[in-house]
Amino acid sequence: MKQLVILSGKGGTGKTSVAAALAHLAAEDRPIVLADADVDAANLELVLAPTKREEHIFMGGQKAIIVADACTACGRCAEVCRFDAVIPHPYPPRSAHPPSPPRIGEEKGGLGGWGESYSINPLACEGCAACVYQCPAEAIHMEEQQAGLWFRSDTRFGPLFHAHLFAGQENSGRLVTIVKQQARLLALDEGRELLIVDGPPGIGCPVIAASAGADLALVVTEPTVSGVHDLERILGTVNHFRVPALVLVNKADLNPAHTAHIAAYCQARGIALVGQLPYDNVVTTAMVQGQPVTVYEPAGAMAHALRAVWAQVRARLNDAG
């Protein structure tokens, strides 16, 4: 089983539209599994019209909870929290010149701090439990929080694993890992030959999780100053984790000079440029219709270009490993 991850660095270059088209083309010649690894803004389902088969709860990290009755308002939790997650009440303080919040290492005179009571802001809480160990009144405990859902769905191209991380939650990397693990297990069980992972933008933790174990990364970029800048960083990231990469330029005719620069950049580093897609609103029109562009307009220039891309990606996947 081979694993292809689609990345971009910069957002909005067309990762998901390319992933949907490749899912369509790949499924014509082999059984595949799909995973949407952009768990905080999952869009693949919007073009694949999945039927949900399973729904599972994703437990994120733990968050601290202060039991108000047990709290003596000493302020020690606010003192040790490095994530500004402990909120003193009232806030802002009632007095005109409140004492500044105490800092770690400063001696503090008895009870009081600068709040009359304290609570935890769950969006800011990192879940480190430092406050739990430091609270002299044992008024703080940790609680596991539900941070999202993940799904197994069926699409006309194969099973899709996707997720919904609740607004503002952490641990997107862990949720990505779960989605991918589940997709891999099913692929191995059913003898499916290819896992296509639609990755998130950026280069941080969810991208690293999406790329882990991939045989090949297809990086979708665009000929803009931002696209070029971000391409260099995402190629550095996949190289750091030893994932071989191919590059695809979307909207290539928008700025031919930048497209030429990208081609030269890739050539100098021995990275294959597997295609140039035109700047064409047909992709958006297909998206509005809820179709991969290769299904919506199978004889169009865009579909033709994507078929050529898939032929090269397929050849590289067959060579890999």
Place this chain on the structure above:
Amino acid sequence: MIIAVASGKGGTGKTTVATSLALSLAADGAGVLFLDCDVEEPNAALFLRPALDQSEEVGVLIPQVDAERCTFCGRCAQVCVWHALAVVGRQVLVFPELCHGCGSCTLNCPAGAIHEVLHVMGRLETGRAGPITFGHGILNVGQAMAVPIIRQLKKKHLTPGDDRVVILDASPGTSCPVVETMRGADFVLLVTEPTPFGLHDLRLAVQVARDELGLPVGVVVNRDGPGDTGARPRLDWVDAYCAAERIPILMRIPLDRHIAEAISDGTPLVTARPEYRPRFAALYERIAQEVAARQEAT
């Protein structure tokens, strides 16, 4: 006034809007601080072209164990929820990539054998772009955690009572880096495009900004159709959604290939199209009104 510019979906024009807003306000004489909080892929400098004259390394404070004082009791490993420490025989192993820098091990070590050192994950750069004070954070390639860089970028530049207009350019998505950027903002400006992906991710961004953080929000519709290519159906879904949710649409930028070409070369929108300058000034006035209305209501 602190304005965070966010979107949910990537590539909708956050940086285009944020930089043009900053340039328009600065041209009118306002004091402007611009912070690019998309530390994974910081692009605002490509448009504002600041002279960066200050750079510092940032990261998290990780434990370093003094072998002379350590009793190998294992307490540090026990309290670390990230498993960033392990005591193996008469050795303490520290895994910097797993450490979140919470300091719990230091606080809990009974022998006082732990002190902390900086584990570098990126850097902050500061400078000026004409009248605009500019700062951005850059996560090092291969590093996973963006949030500590964003936190330190904001800590370095933001002081209470600052009367400048502060513009925070967020990363795409709706998870922890976006929350860290939005925290403490007075207003969140959400840039979207009238496509199914744009609308879907706009809803998620509203959930974070308005519903979780309780901040006032407004929308900029970018690449508003039908535009110059004519082929695309106009989507009224974003308008319908905003009307139903009572979210003001504060500005529209049409789908225009010439604008896209200018931006592809790093030319800010208001430089390519100076007639947008008063529109961005008006956008700021609308934001100020929304914030004032919110303050009166609470």
